[in-house]
Amino acid sequence: MTSELPPLLVLGPPALYSLFQSQNSNKYRFLDAFSSNLPLLQFLQTQQIHPSSVRAILCNPLQPVTADVIRSLPSLGIVVTVSVGSDHIDILKCLRRCIHVVTLGTQFTADVADIAVALLIDVHFKISAGDRFARNWGPCKPLASPSGSKLGGKRVGIIGLGRIGGEVAKRLEAFDCIIMYHSRNKNPSVSYTFYSNVVDLASNSDVLILCCPLTEQTKYIVNKEVMLALGKDGIIVNVGRGALIDEKVLVQCLMKGEIRGAGLDVFENEPNVPEELFALDNVVLSPHAAAYTLDCFMDACEHVAKSLDAFFSSKSLIISPIT
Amino acid sequence: MTSELPPLLVLGPPALYSLFQSQNSNKYRFLDAFSSNLPLLQFLQTQQIHPSSVRAILCNPLQPVTADVIRSLPSLGIVVTVSVGSDHIDILKCLRRCIHVVTLGTQFTADVADIAVALLIDVHFKISAGDRFARNWGPCKPLASPSGSKLGGKRVGIIGLGRIGGEVAKRLEAFDCIIMYHSRNKNPSVSYTFYSNVVDLASNSDVLILCCPLTEQTKYIVNKEVMLALGKDGIIVNVGRGALIDEKVLVQCLMKGEIRGAGLDVFENEPNVPEELFALDNVVLSPHAAAYTLDCFMDACEHVAKSLDAFFSSKSLIISPIT
Known part of the structure; x- marks a missing residue:
């Protein structure tokens, strides 16, 4: 039968x-x-x-x-x-x-957008690192010293303003972030600043959030030049696909402090995560679980x-x- | 001099x-x-x-x-x-x-509100637990099974709709959460549902967020009755003061799964954190660092x-x- x-x-x-x-x-x-x-x-x-x-x-x-x-x-x-x-x-x-x-x-749109925001806030305010710290030491030893800055007012560059990117933008506007974006084409229905060039977007952003699909054109769209343009106070969040970022370079930039931090839900060679990241406090690792509800x-x-x-x-x- | x-x-x-x-x-x-x-x-x-x-x-x-x-x-x-x-x-x-x-x-208003949202998303989507998991095991072993539900549509009960509570509400509206609140008095300038009784608020909420000051009246405002009214799918976030919650009862409820999880930036006997929490994956601990920027x-x-x-x-x- x-x-x-x-x-x-x-x-x-x-x-x-x-x-x-x-x-x-x-x-x-x-x-x-x-x-x-x-x-x-x-x-x-x-x-x-x-x-x-x-x-x-x-x-x-x-x-x-x-x-x-x-x-x-x-x-x-x-x-x-x-x-x-x-x-x-x-x-x-x-x-x-x-x-x-x-x-x-x-x-998965809403959940992936939620996670993108969560990873950004986590990296920015060191939530997971603080949790790890509390579990290891108890909060009697507070984190070394205040660092970082307010999330409000931060310039967030979204790469790929599709469904997910749009939902990320909506959420971060409520945190008083300033939204800008790069995508294949300018979207006439939004008022966010558009950059046709990713390096220019990075130069003018405090945060980059990757929400675009992986294609031949977008592979390594965040390369060394983009990371250096973002700079040492910059945060990268990736909820798209691992290979949107040159992962080897990302690891180096994170280790050397050439960017401030990263929240990663995806990796270039899943299910493998670069082991160098395990020891870093400026990175939050999410096992491609963005939509795991x-x-x-x-x-x-x-x-x-x-x-x-x-x-x-x-x-x-x-x-x-x-x- | x-x-x-x-x-x-x-x-x-x-x-x-x-x-x-x-x-x-x-x-x-x-x-x-x-x-x-x-x-x-x-x-x-x-x-x-x-x-x-x-x-x-x-x-x-x-x-x-x-x-x-x-x-x-x-x-x-x-x-x-x-x-x-x-x-x-x-x-x-x-x-x-x-x-x-x-x-x-x-x-500190915006930062504390940011952290309240971050703790909620973290507990809801198990961000810190996932990060811990990835660092220990690598993501080749995904989290046991999908769990939880969308954040959008969740009924969030805010206890204390002052400056911080209002900013929390504004942020969570962008996540399509439904906001309700308890405070000393009904606020005529907002349209959120008001509950004069905390147990009623808890019964009608999926999430409780504590943003009120600690006074004689608000000490243990979240007691066993409130936690049981919130129920086993409920999440508690505290960015107010530790003694707003009966911490001993909270620990028991978290260990027995009588509530789903908690995100805690404050503790009843700071700088001490109940050690029972260190082993739990349904709690996110933040060492009173909400505004640590x-x-x-x-x-x-x-x-x-x-x-x-x-x-x-x-x-x-x-x-x-x-x-």
Whole structure:
């Protein structure tokens, strides 16, 4: 019976996967490729599935959907990823083959924006460092000396003023921060100062917050020149993708005090974090957990289920914009 | 020469005290009682200062200005404290003796509000716990499972809607939280729901944020009944004073999961923190550092200097409201 259900090739499971499975066990035969060490085609063989019967992939940002994967599945029609970004998917190949790529929509927007603000405040006021300090020493020994400055009035440069960037801006305006931004194009509907050049943005900012997708154009958009332009009082927050920043240079700048601090939810070679950061008090590390709430994943699972339903029932499929 | 300057009895030094001293060394003879173990009158004797020549005290929240202290200084005319609260000062005694009590004004308002929001987001999204986790294990082992819910839509009950409470409300509105409050009186200029009873507020809130001064009426305003009314999904943030919460009960509730978490910038017996909290991941500890920025202390020092100048030059003195 199960074998008559259409196969769903799961390259990377979403959080709450077991819940998702139980809710959809009457609809799909789940092929858990992520739990096998075999190459894809051999794995399918062990499941007695012919590659041409696989029409749908479910994945997350940690498993790339490469040109090879796409090539080996001649009937592939949809790739659903449990992420906002699609940089782990060979989008060009999908477009050429008319394969739908469905990313998450607004499910994670508010949470990622919340975390961006949290990381900024944490670095600025040394919240995690203070907590660590209190647990190690008790607060009878206060932090060395007052440092830093007010958050209000700080010039915050947002790189990528999309949905998440816009929500970050809204929140930080309530803290009386001054918002400016860089993006591909100037947004005529906002009054924030626009910089077409990231170095200029950095020179005029106290804080840089990365909210843009990772593309060939945005890889290392924050490089050494940008970090030096931001300067030794500057803070960088990254809730986009690790490779938006030249991580080796970032580590050096943090260690040498060439920038003041960083709040990082993403890393260049996830799941690895540069070990040099573990000893630094001017960095807050978040294990790509920006949207790690039950609410979000419930929403995300529903989105995935609806997208797959629409595809397999051949109704018109609303494709999320590929950012 | 120095002996001709009016004495300034320093019971507790502000941060940046050495800067303050150097800026005001031509105006006052600084009597650093805080650095002596002697009783006050004996200390003054060693300094060859008659108690009746002391007209001004500078203090911070860690050193009480008791009725005894006030009684022993017959010419005392002003107590300047480097704090927003004045609960460490015997206010009634000061009022009866017509002694000016000068607290800080708005210098710390924005920073304390920023920290209140930071502690809430940190507890809600487990930022410090995640950072600790990443440093110990690397992010290759993600947090156990998604938990919690969106911050947007949460009902935040603010206890004490004064300057700081108002700034907290403004910030959390930008996160789409629903604001409600308790204070002595309903504030007709805001549209937030008012609760005259703290238990009712707690029953209708997901989060309680304590921003009120410590008085006889507000001591233990958050007691066991309030915590149980808030319930096991509730978060408590305290940026007021430690004794606003029954700390022993709070520790028990946190350990038993009777409330979800707490972000604490203040403690009942500072500088001591209950050791049971050190092992808990549902609490964020901040060593009464809410306003620990250089900007703030520069502002505070200026405020202190101006207040003392006004007093000693007998100009009319603008007294900050005693909250």
